[in-house]
Amino acid sequence: MGSWPPAYPLATPDEINRTVDQLWSGGASGLCVETGPTWALTSMTPAAHTLRPGAIISGPTVFGLADCALWYALFATVGIEPMALTSELSIRFVRPARGTTLFARADIHHAGRRSVIGSVRCWMDDPHGNGPDVAVAQGTYVRPTTS
Amino acid sequence: MGSWPPAYPLATPDEINRTVDQLWSGGASGLCVETGPTWALTSMTPAAHTLRPGAIISGPTVFGLADCALWYALFATVGIEPMALTSELSIRFVRPARGTTLFARADIHHAGRRSVIGSVRCWMDDPHGNGPDVAVAQGTYVRPTTS
């Protein structure tokens, strides 16, 4: 690790989206829209089968995008490490996720040799993030050991 | 609420599966296999698109079944309340979820007028739950207000 925060993101949205497309034939949960030195912004347009009555995006789908945003923010902060794994994630559902596009932005608080910790906000439809939160989350990724 | 714990489950697997099928055209995350006075056992056979490289079930899919198990355990404990919503859930991923069938069992610790709290264990392939955990979770459902 160099100094904190890094001066610029260590991965661009293009690099992240390409990497994830190659890894997962099924496609990732979310598209990387933007990265900064310690954060990433992601979005997804939910598939019909993930909608609940009332056209509400299901909780596990929102969890999936929050988890994805944290993974991409880790990439932006320490470089692309596909083998980094979610260790734990806690999520609070704030209001029904109703709308067309779900956004999630993750900010990294700490990037250590063994783990990376961040917080996530999820909201609907506004790329600038001014909408009210539909969920917030916080969690830990474990980095692959280099021994 | 009557006495705690209730003497018998307030919903059978059949009642739960039928209710959820009617509610969600897309189908529920998991099938209810068994219920007790304060718990439910669920299972799912993951669809191909939820698998990650190495045939590992994705984290959000495991989260989805854990969440589902808690919902069904709430039904078993207080009766079927489809409008009960996940308020918060924290999950720890213990080991890669590799195998054919994912199981989750939720146990309710507390069922109050406003919220229900429970813990969940997830494991692979053994209906008797003797396999090692792939994930554990704990969380809160909020019950619909009756005013």
Add this chain to the structure above:
Amino acid sequence: MGSWPPAYPLATPDEINRTVDQLWSGGASGLCVETGPTWALTSMTPAAHTLRPGAIISGPTVFGLADCALWYALFATVGIEPMALTSELSIRFVRPARGTTLFARADIHHAGRRSVIGSVRCWMDDPHGNGPDVAVAQGTYVRPTTS
């Protein structure tokens, strides 16, 4: 609730500190230093008995200040409600809490009729919050029911 975010904090540090002093003969975990429309900054100088070997502030003490910051941020956001109670809180410990003064800042994501959700950062010694985090947390307060 009026519009979000409120235009100004609904409680000052003085009002908060006075209220808490009157409520708790034992004293609160933390002193309110500053409030904004949806946030509060708190600090504490740990007592000797809360220190672990190596002069590290104990985890439960850090948890206590994080919890306190969230309570004060709720006061700043919806007005002083001493009967608001922590419903759940998850905390990640980032690095040893070594230093003289522990700070915690809580930001509210959502303030509803029944619950208030926020995130907290904890760090050492720098009132401006530029130090590295010693812990981060996220959680929910339940508001007293008015029926």
Add this chain to the structure above:
Amino acid sequence: MGSWPPAYPLATPDEINRTVDQLWSGGASGLCVETGPTWALTSMTPAAHTLRPGAIISGPTVFGLADCALWYALFATVGIEPMALTSELSIRFVRPARGTTLFARADIHHAGRRSVIGSVRCWMDDPHGNGPDVAVAQGTYVRPTTS
């Protein structure tokens, strides 16, 4: 790590209490009452300054005993490792903690080379654990690296 679960606890209450007394001049949060191969039972009689109005034990005090129970359960499961540190812990407060003696029992779900994961129940006054829960928690300890 040998086989799971271990056949007998790797630390007795006496060994645990003696170790913790030697480490912390300020005293530990809780007394170890009993250990099993993958669990520990702890208790504490709260000091007056930890009580809130209504003689309720404060949330951070309950958190402290839950954290302590998880530490002791780790000792019982993998042997005494004082340098194991709480990585993250999420707690749900179920009802006011009113009474004389607080108990917490932690059960380990997973003990790996790098981390140990467990769940905790907290209740009042009944050494046999039949009382209703005042709080439940779940979390992760990180083990000291041996390299």
